Amino acid sequence: MLTFDILAQVLWTSLATSAPLVLFAVAFALVLKVNRIFNFAQAGVMTVAFYAAHSAVSMAGLPGWVGCPLALAASAGVSALLERVGFRPLRRRRATPMFVFIFTLIVSELIAYLAMLVFGTWPTTVFPSLFWPVTLVGNVAISAWDGPAIGAMLVSLALLFTYLRRARTGRFMIAVADNPDLAELYGIEKDRVYLATVVIAGLLVGVGMSLYGARAQVQPTTSIELMLFAVAATIIGGIGNLWGAALTAVALGVVQNASVLFIPAEWQGFLLYVFLFLAIVFLPNGIRLPERKRGLARRVASVDLGDPAPDPAPARREA
Template sequence: MLSADIIAQILWTSLATSSYAVLFALAFALVLKVNRVFNFAQAAMMTVSFYAAHATVALAGLPSWLGFLAALAGSLAIALLIEVLGFRTLRRRRAAQMFVFIFTLIISELVAYIAMLVFGTWPATIFPSLFWPVTLVGGIAVSAWDLPAVGAMLLAVAALFGFLRFARMGQFMVAVSDNPDLAELYGIAKERVFLFAMVISALLVALAMFLYGTRAQVQPTTSIELMLFAIAATIIGGIGNLWGAAITALLLGVVQNASVLFIPSEWQGFLLYVFLFLAIVFFPNGIRLPQRSRRLTRKTPTPTLDASPTSDPQKV
């Protein structure tokens, strides 16, 4: 029988271990919302950021803060290459979405194979040990990894949504995500916005991968599995809905952690593909809440490309 302590422990562990999953989902959902690309190459960014930190801390013996900076540099470098040499070129040539999709898959697999050749296939970590001191707080086991991970995730989420709401570039990103052609008519350089979205995604990926690599073992193909989790959260949460992706990633993490009470732990990976199957087949447009009554719904005119140029650009 489940006790209150067991339920509380599952909820806390799920919150802590979902910290990196939330960041992965936000990174994927942001590029999909702004750049309108299913960025499966995010797995390549994750792989490069982890092994950059692993080489700095575990192999070179340098401090952890240098490892985190290396993860940021690696993730940013591969993100810029993907956007400038990949996505931008494909947009210029008006390539079909299928070719963009294939390109992202090839990049992820290519980086994974390079990581295998350089670092091998054995599981690796950033720190030599994955054991963290544990403190009992009201009957709940809280490790020294949990609080920094949750705090970093909450700080990153708050910074992202604050940036999108108040920063000028953040408002431009929202405008481009709504209507890139109309935004460009108002003087917003959409190519620059696309690049900035990839940069923010790279920062989220580096932070998430550093957190994951200090708690679990990583192989060159681990990033692909983590990315699939982010894809499931993005689809179920609603494409273009960043809050939905973050909350869904957290809820899926609770379900996955609670599953050990009913199924063996080795079946947790199977749940990932169950999530993906349900998302694609039953929730291709995300989970939608019941709509309000039509009497309470206020109709808003849909903006068109011939909108008056006297409108305030900040409202685009």
């Protein structure tokens, strides 16, 4: 029987466990919008980030706080390497999007294979134990992992939003996402913007895998499944809509976690493929709001990098 306490527990747990998934979805959506790449190599970056943190904390016995900076450094470094030795040469050779997509698949599978050779296939975690202290708030159990996970996700998104709107390179990213050739005509170096984009996405992935690996077991192929979740959220949320991808990741996380109330737990993974199938077949352009509501929704919940900022000059001239 469903009660308010059960629903509240499912909702809270779903919101907390969605935190790393949101970061994965936003990272994928960011590279897709600015660099125009379906970057399935992000799965490989996620694998590198996790095992960097795992090697430091679980294997080397270093303090737990060391794991996250190492994961960030590893994911950002691998992302930059992929851009310099992979994506940039492919752009210069005018490789087709399909060829670039195949390249990203090969990279992700290669990194997973190397991780199997080095670390084996046994599931493992960042910390030696997955048990976190639990506090009851009313009748809802809140673990010591939940608050920091949600906080880290919100801080990461806030920093990204601020960077895109305030930082010089962030505004360049918006310009390149809108029209890369025109941006280059105005003196913006596209290669530097593409590099900055994949590095920022790598940092988001590093934070996400540090959180995910602290609460769930990971093996070399886990990142590929997480990648599919990010793809589904990006498609349903609308390609190029970062915050649409973030909100969709939360919604899918809630649905997936709430499904245990109706179907056996072993079928939860099946829902991921259902999401992906429905997204590709029925929502290839994402969820579209009615015209009269879309403006408000975009102001509240989305940052569409393809929309230039309005020019206030006409308003001043009319005044």
